[in-house]
Amino acid sequence: MNKSAETSAPARRVPPPVVFLAALVAMGALHELAPGPEVVSEPWNQLGWVPFGLGFAVAFWVKFRFDRAGTPIRPFKKSTVLVTDGLFAWSRNPVYVAMIAALAGIAVVLGTFMPLLVIPVFAWNIQRRFIEAEEPMLEEAFGDDYRAYKARVRRWL
DSSP: OOGGGBOSSOTTOOOHHHHHHHHHHHHHHHHHHOOOSBSSOTTGGGGGHHHHHHHHHHHHHHHHHHHHHTOOOSTTBOOSSOOOSGGGGTOSOHHHHHHHHHHHHHHHHHOBSGGGGHHHHHHHHHIIIIIHHHHHHHHHHHHHHHHHHHHHSOSOO
8 A cells, every 4th residue: 555545653663463473582582581480381381382373373364354355454554444244243353362362372382481471561562552543543434333343342352
């Protein structure tokens, strides 16, 4: 999309996938440098690959759904369609929920306590930097349709 289709949000804003990757790196660093007590032992820690994989599957499904609807998935780009079906009938932010599930999965795979601390920090960061900025933009773009959607569907789950 061209510059006119973007909002007035800063152009240098770090996109959520980069924040997600930074969280993964932080989890790995904490696991290596200050792991804390073991919370999930082998072989049970391997179950963490399930939410990790599901998180990625959801993210790709939502990307496909947005592409099919003809609206951008990237935050702060002007939305052209309000997607409210599928996973969006249960959460207004299924991609962010999927990212948290993927992080939780990796925390289980790592099996130590300290990587778990990254998850609430990530969720808080996403809510403050993205969700709270995206919601007024969607309300402006879709008006009463978005307000009705917001009233019936939770932000997270």
